[in-house]
Amino acid sequence: MGANVQKNKIDVKKIDRIIKGYDKSEESLLAILQDFQRAFQYVPEEGMKRLSRAMGVPESKIYAMGTFYKALSLKPRGKHTCKVCMGTACHLKGAGQILETIERELKVKRNSTTEDGLFTVESVNCVGACAMAPVVVVDESYAGHVRQSKVMDILDKYK
Amino acid sequence: MKAITSFEQLEGYRERVKAAQKKDLPSVLICFGTGCQANGAVAVAEAFREEIERKGLKVDVNVGFKTTGCHGYCENGPLVVLRPKDVLYLKVKPKDVPEIVEKSLVGSEIIEKLVYKDVNTGESVAQYHEIPFYKYQKRIALRNIGNVDPRSIDDYLLCDGYKGLARALTMRPEDIVSEVEKSGLRGRGGGGFPTGTKWRSCRAVDSDVRYVMCNGDEGDPGAFMDRSIMEGDPHSVIEGMIIGGYAVGAKQGYIYVRDEYPLAVKNLQAALADARAMGFLGENILGSDFSFDIRISRGGGAFVCGESSALMRSLEGKVGEPRAKYIRSVEKGLYDKPSVLNNVETWNNIPVIIRNGADWYASFGTRGSKGTKVFSLVGKVNNTGLVEVPMGISIRELVEKIGGGVLNGKKFKAVQTGGPSGGCIPDSEADLPVDFDSLTQAGSMMGSGGIIVMDENTCMVDVAKYFIGFLVEESCGKCTPCRDGLPRMHRILSDITEGRGREEDIETLTELCDVLTCAALCGLGSSAANPVLSTVRYFRDEYEAHIRDGKCPAGVCKSLITYSIDAAACTGCTLCAKKCPQQCITGERKGAHVIDASACIKCGVCKDVCNFDAVRVE
Numbered sequence: 001m002g003a004n005v006q007k008n009k010i011d012v013k014k015i016d017r018i019i020k021g022y023d024k025s026e027e028s029l030l031a032i033l034q035d036f037q038r039a040f041q042y043v044p045e046e047g048m049k050r051l052s053r054a055m056g057v058p059e060s061k062i063y064a065m066g067t068f069y070k071a072l073s074l075k076p077r078g079k080h081t082c083k084v085c086m087g088t089a090c091h092l093k094g095a096g097q098i099l100e101t102i103e104r105e106l107k108v109k110r111n112s113t114t115e116d117g118l119f120t121v122e123s124v125n126c127v128g129a130c131a132m133a134p135v136v137v138v139d140e141s142y143a144g145h146v147r148q149s150k151v152m153d154i155l156d157k158y159k
Numbered sequence: 160m161k162a163i164t165s166f167e168q169l170e171g172y173r174e175r176v177k178a179a180q181k182k183d184l185p186s187v188l189i190c191f192g193t194g195c196q197a198n199g200a201v202a203v204a205e206a207f208r209e210e211i212e213r214k215g216l217k218v219d220v221n222v223g224f225k226t227t228g229c230h231g232y233c234e235n236g237p238l239v240v241l242r243p244k245d246v247l248y249l250k251v252k253p254k255d256v257p258e259i260v261e262k263s264l265v266g267s268e269i270i271e272k273l274v275y276k277d278v279n280t281g282e283s284v285a286q287y288h289e290i291p292f293y294k295y296q297k298r299i300a301l302r303n304i305g306n307v308d309p310r311s312i313d314d315y316l317l318c319d320g321y322k323g324l325a326r327a328l329t330m331r332p333e334d335i336v337s338e339v340e341k342s343g344l345r346g347r348g349g350g351g352f353p354t355g356t357k358w359r360s361c362r363a364v365d366s367d368v369r370y371v372m373c374n375g376d377e378g379d380p381g382a383f384m385d386r387s388i389m390e391g392d393p394h395s396v397i398e399g400m401i402i403g404g405y406a407v408g409a410k411q412g413y414i415y416v417r418d419e420y421p422l423a424v425k426n427l428q429a430a431l432a433d434a435r436a437m438g439f440l441g442e443n444i445l446g447s448d449f450s451f452d453i454r455i456s457r458g459g460g461a462f463v464c465g466e467s468s469a470l471m472r473s474l475e476g477k478v479g480e481p482r483a484k485y486i487r488s489v490e491k492g493l494y495d496k497p498s499v500l501n502n503v504e505t506w507n508n509i510p511v512i513i514r515n516g517a518d519w520y521a522s523f524g525t526r527g528s529k530g531t532k533v534f535s536l537v538g539k540v541n542n543t544g545l546v547e548v549p550m551g552i553s554i555r556e557l558v559e560k561i562g563g564g565v566l567n568g569k570k571f572k573a574v575q576t577g578g579p580s581g582g583c584i585p586d587s588e589a590d591l592p593v594d595f596d597s598l599t600q601a602g603s604m605m606g607s608g609g610i611i612v613m614d615e616n617t618c619m620v621d622v623a624k625y626f627i628g629f630l631v632e633e634s635c636g637k638c639t640p641c642r643d644g645l646p647r648m649h650r651i652l653s654d655i656t657e658g659r660g661r662e663e664d665i666e667t668l669t670e671l672c673d674v675l676t677c678a679a680l681c682g683l684g685s686s687a688a689n690p691v692l693s694t695v696r697y698f699r700d701e702y703e704a705h706i707r708d709g710k711c712p713a714g715v716c717k718s719l720i721t722y723s724i725d726a727a728a729c730t731g732c733t734l735c736a737k738k739c740p741q742q743c744i745t746g747e748r749k750g751a752h753v754i755d756a757s758a759c760i761k762c763g764v765c766k767d768v769c770n771f772d773a774v775r776v777e
């Protein structure tokens with residue numbers, strides 16, 4: 001975990017506002033957790049506790065969802081998320097080498113965050129833009145036909 | 160907008176939209192699919208707006224302008240289409256825009272440098288429908304995509320939208336089910352289960368409450384047609400679901416959309432709101448006594464949630480683990496009520512089937528697989544993208560005629576179909592017709608329609624390892640064969656690719672495959688054998704080369720290859736030496752360079768940067 005990642009400043013009002021926006025039913029759990037993820041870049045422990053109380057669902061159950069779904073992360077993320085597609089089309093076109101380059105250059109392992117908290121590097125299985133393989137997605141911006149020798153230029157723009 | 164409460168009102172409204180539309184207005188259509196947006200379509204659209212204004216032209220008065228869903232030819236984006244001349248421009252940049260407006264929108268010239276050029280013959284083709292990529296397609300599921308603005312319900316109505324629904328509401332529900340049965344439509348999500356049969360079983364169960372659901376989880380890596388449909392033509396999915404809801408007697412529908420697809424969620428949400436406002440959803444649809452609505456649920460990013468029972472658990476707000484197959488969802492599905500789950504592409508075929516009739520639909524395709532199928536043709540092929548063809552076309556036609564052959568003139572080796580549940584089909588079997596049954600016979604699967612082309616530089620053992628690795632990661636861990644069997648298989652495959660393979664490994668793999676096929680809880684595990692068995696079946700020699708000779712014939716498996724520089728081809732430009740992260744390349748400027756194999760980490764940077772193709776991998 002990056003040293004500079006701020007963990008403590010969680011706005012509980014924001015948490016409660018998100019929970020209030022939904023019906024008090026189990027059906028809403030995943031959607032609420034996803035909203036937490038979007039609002040805080042991760043699912044804070046406080047959020048799971050409050051959700052458990054508000055919905056009358058055991059905390060363990062909410063935690064189980066947090067670990068099962070890939071879209072949720074229980075650890076704070078870096079400022080930017082860099083997803084390297086490892087889907088079949090991208091794999092065949094050298095995605096593995098692209099991911100290794102990023103790992104080497106940013107000194108970070110896949111599915112973790114850089115020391116300075118700037119990037120969380122993730123491997124994902126197909127981002128649905130296979131015709132442009134290999135694909136790297138930084139935050140919401142897609143880059144296609146990425147070359148190993150050029151991938152750092154894409155990331156440098158976020159530094 | 161006031162809700163429409165009768166068929167006459169609907170047709171009246173449609174006529175008014177038609178009349179308000181200026182026919183034959185010179186128009187520009189900009190593809191706003193994810194691929195084209197990534198390539199800069201947003202800036203191109205902006206440039207068009209500015210240029211149109213700068214020239215004192217007015218949208219909808221002198222010229223037409225709209226952004227559309229994906230045309231499928233993403234590789235060459237941003238794509239710009241000019242109507243009514245039906246000209247396609249590729250890789251358009253903002254700086255090309257003034258020239259396009261001047262010459263092709265206001266004038267009628269064709270700009271040569273922006274049109275398609277055949278990679279093999281060098282011939283240019285300006286006409287959209289004459290380009291080989293489009294020429295051989297038959298677009299039914301993709302009928303509206305690229306023509307309509309996905310955010311405009313009027314656009315959809317102009318393409319005969321909601322006519323299928325209007326017709327359906329005049330029919331008896333059981334007659335709709337019969338019509339779908341007669342069309343021969345089979346599920347497009349992978350299994351190919353006859354859609355009408357599924358609907359009939361659901362209807363037959365006695366219950367007050369029933370559900371219909373749309374599977375938009377699109378988990379198969381390499382396939383993106385569902386995304387394109389949800390983003391580019393959301394109303395057709397919605398219309399299909401309303402018809403399905405009426406046919407099986409459901410009042411509530413759900414669309415489960417993959418978390419990676421935010422644009423699909425947005426466009427679907429907007430379409431639902433418009434459909435509600437116009438009275439296609441809600442109480443007493445079009446004045447009938449049928450009421451129905453649809454909710455959207457975002458997936459949580461787990462592949463197994465594409466499986467029907469896991470998807471329903473996830474919709475209920477639970478952990479998405481599958482359950483045993485003997486409980487059928489048509490009897491006990493969502494909230495234990497009779498439910499119908501269909502794939503996005505399945506739903507989107509329904510409105511046209513009802514509108515044009517089952518016989519029309521069944522006139523396409525083969526005996527056992529009717530209609531058309533959308534394929535995502537990707538990998539090592541010249542024209543990549545989404546293509547829709549009648550079932551029964553051969554793999555070779557797909558790759559060569561539409562795909563324009565293998566990239567860089569390399570040798571075609573195999574295609575992979577069906578995602579992690581499918582297998583590899585070699586060159587020798589490429590004349591096989593693509594339909595549900597022949598693919599299964601060949602040891603693969605239709606799956607959701609990913610066709611991934613592989614060339615001589617693709618290692619088939621690595622491909623098998625890739626898929627098993629994928630499944631290890633995505634297995635939910637509930638059943639033992641999957642939880643323990645898959646990692647075991649992955650270890651063996653890793654051993655083989657890393658030079659520690661043993662003679663008996665192939666047998667052990669086949670045995671493990673048997674166990675998984677027989678004993679896994681859900682389709683994830685029971686089809687996991689396909690990637691391994693199909694590669695062993697067709698490419699056994701490649702496994703043996705790894706095991707016996709310690710060689711990777713395709714030059715992929717890192718432990719079995721070495722990098723070197725061909726002294727004759729090297730010009731001594733020093734680029735590789737500068738870029739090598741290990742700094743293990745030495746040589747004089749203008750002299751041949753040498754890689755120190757003992758320090759080389761085989762990262763591939765030198766090969767990537769070399770402009771003279773002088774780096775050898777053996």
Ligand SMILES: Cc1cc2nc3c(=O)[nH]c(=O)nc-3n(C[C@H](O)[C@H](O)[C@H](O)COP(=O)(O)O)c2cc1C
Pocket residue numbers: 345346347348349350351352354374375376377378379462463464465466467468500501502503505506607681682683
């Ligand atoms: C592991 C697994 C993953 C699946 N993923 C998907 C998917 O992403 N999309 C889909 O439509 N069907 C998927 N399916 C198939 C569904 O279980 C189901 O058969 C399908 O949605 C039914 O719709 P159809 O009859 O219209 O194809 C998956 C099945 C399994 C076993």
Ligand code: FES
Pocket residue numbers: 085086087088089090091125126127128129130131133134135380381382
């Ligand atoms: S495989 Fe990478 S986007 Fe589909």
